[in-house]
Amino acid sequence: MSKRRGYSLERRKVTEGYLFVSVWVIGFLAFTLYPLYMSLKISMTSGKISDILNGEFVGLDHYKRVLTDASFSQVFVDQILKSLMDAPIISIFALIAAVLLNGDIVGKRYFRAVFFAPVIISGLMIRILNSQGAADFSIFQELGSSALLISDIIGEDTFARMGTLLWRSSVEILIFLAGLQSIPRSLYEAAEMDGATPWECFWKITLPTISPIVLLSIIYATIDSFTEPDNQIMGYIRESTITRLDFSYGAAISWMYFLVILLIILIIFYVGRRVTVNEGSQR
Amino acid sequence: MKDLSVKLSKATGMLQENNVGKRYTQKGKNLALKIFSYIVLIELGFIFLLPLLFMVSTSTKSLADLLDSSVVWLPNGVYWDNFVVAYNNLNFAVTLKNSFMMAILPMIGQVLSCAIAGYGLGRYQFRGSKLIFALVLLCLIIPPQTIIISLYSLFSELEWINTYLPFVVPAFFGQGLRGALFMLIFTQFFKGLPKELDEAARIDGAGAIRVFLTVMLPLAKPAMFVVAMFSLVWNWNDNYMASFFVNSPEMRPLSTQLDSMNGTFNMGGGVENGLNEAVMMAGCILVVLPLFIVYILGQRYLVEGVERTGLAGD
Known part of the structure; x- marks a missing residue:
């Protein structure tokens, strides 16, 4: 029963x-x-504008056209490299900001309010601001030309976009802050007793403990950058569908793009998991 | 275990207590670090405020101030006419109403549907729950471009184009703008709640819906707040979907109108409409102002909410 x-x-x-x-x-x-x-x-079909859903089946023809399109492959490689570059930079900035915001500081609430403020600003507004030169931080530009080695590695262009990247890091700061809150205080207290400096605490306690959060943040930033309507590939898809009304071609590009994103995210996830799990077991 | 390590370190701390000199330099170093971190915070804070400051400063400039290169941040007096021109160009009364409908209704829909479904996914185990979780993750990375054309043809078949429905209906089914992310937030949140909670209510004889409404939902307030805030902001600011699904001027939201205003300005058609850099910034302010008010009122709960939702959990 x-x-x-x-x-x-x-x-x-x-x-x-x-x-x-x-x-x-x-x-x-x-x-x-x-x-x-x-x-x-x-x-996979060649439809007319009037009836795009019931076109003639052509198999992978459009995909072949995409692969042989030189101007697209340029945009494609460009954007992918850019996105892969942006994600770690955003995450590092967000981590620094979150660690500072999480410390014992006067006016913590006001600082936090300031740091999340860019959340309410849209990509379009950032574009308009950029066109007026508001994101052109001469500090970063100067760093770009003087610190030649770094600028060679990450590209002059990235320095010019630094302001925009910072404005886009608000969500990641939130993610990191949440992660930092979950570290038990007793760990820090114990380390302090042993005479560890805040600097050592950061490298020996904070970073290993939140390494999964770093991965989460990098994945979030990568996805964000890939799926942002303002990025170049998105613009290319938009142009081929709206301006040239080549829907099949646009659809083929967008499907390939989707699969590439999926692959990249999976790679980041598996590589990242390896690294973070290892650090976890060392603890 | 933890207590033991704390005790051990306390003991070693006592041993090191004698080492007074070292402690003093330590203190000095800490002070330097503190000052340094304040400097970094203030500078970073300035950069983060820059877009808003720039908007406010530029929007009040008269044409003379714009052309005068000696005027960088503080214009000679506030030139309110910019806001009037921006107001007219934005068709503000109409587009504001549209923005409200296209942001608040989807927000309500996403909070409700993602809370319900996230509860099911986070607290129940059934065959296929892992698959559904994987599908939610997959949804996160589908670029909107991949589906927007077929969505357009779906909505035009349903005769939803130029209505609010393409924004509202998917939102009430956990889709819409970044619906998958909100789903994930709720799922993780409910997963993190102790199991005894609903078991206790169950033993008291409450049914599933009552447990959800009276026990779970009140606990989920921080998660609901975070989702509501992000959903509102992203739906309000989105002009990608809106540019596809509404095309008549009287259905456009603020974001799309701002985009077309920017287009007119960039094409050089600004003169006859009275557009200039200052007016564009005034337009940005008008668009972002409602969000800014919501943000000022709610930012405190946003941080608390994120801290308690376990957004960063496992």
Whole structure:
């Protein structure tokens, strides 16, 4: 008797779980998976503008066209390198800012309010601000020309965008702050007793403990940079669909782009997991 | 274990107590570090405030101030006309209403649907729950471009173009702008709550919906606040989806109108509309002002919320 009741309770719980999650699953099927499938179909057919969904099946022709498009491969490589460069820079800035904001400082609340303020500024506004030269920090520019070695590694261009990168790091600062809060204070107290300096504390306690958060932040920043409507590849897709009305070509590009992002994120995830897990076990 | 290590380090700390000289230099170093970190904080803070400061400063400049290179930050008096021109160019009364509808309704939808589904995914174990979690993660990295054309044809078939529906309906089903991220936040949050919570309520005879509404949802306030804030800001600022799904001028939100205003300005058509750099900044301020007010009121809860949602958990 009791066994049967337990079984039915279990059953009921499963049904309840399905019911709660179904809200999302329905939305996913209708507004994400179905459009995703349709765009795959569009990318493999040659449809007219009037009837893009029922074109003639041409297989991977559009994908071949993408691969032989020299101007696209230029944009593509450019943007991927840029995104891969941006993510660690944003994360490092965010980490520094979060560590400072998490310390014992006067006016912590006001500093925090200031550091998250760029959250409310849209990409479009940053673009307008850039066009007026507001993001042109001569400090960074000067660093770029004097510190030749660094600028050779990460590119002059990245220095010019530094201001924009900083403005985009607010969410990452939040992520790091949340992570820093989860480190038990007793660790620091113990280290202080042993005479560790704050500097040592950072490298020996903070960084190893939040290394999974660093990974999370880098992944978030990478995704953010890849899927931002303002980036070059996005612009290219937009141009080929809206301006040239070449929907199949645009769909083929966007599918390839999606797969490349997926691959890159998976690589970052697996490499990153290795590193962070190792540091975890050393502790 | 932890207590032991604390005790041990206390003991070693006592041993080192004799080493007074070392301690003093230590203190000096700490003070230097503190001053240094204040300097960095203030400088970084300035950079983070720069976009807003720049907007405010430039938006009040008259044409003469704009052309005068000696005027960098403080203009000679406030030139309010910029705001009037920006107001007219933005078609503010109409676009503001649209922005409200296209940001607040999706916000409500995303908070509700992601809380419900995140609860199901975070607290229940059933066949396929891992698959669904993987799908949520996959959704995070789908570039909006990949699906926007098919979404457009779907919505035009449903005759939703030029209505609020393309923004509202998906949001109520956990999709919409960064819906997957919000789903993830709620899932992680509910996963982190102790198991005894709902078991206790269950034993008291409460059903699933009652447990969710009376026990879980009140606890999820910080997560709801974080999601609401981000959802509002991102939906308000999004002009990508809006540029596809609404095209009639009386349905446009502020963000799209600002974009087209910027387009006019860049194409050199600014003169007859009275546009200049100062007016563009005034336009930016008008667009961001409602968010700024919400932010000032809510920023304190934002940090607390993020700290308690376990956004950074596992």
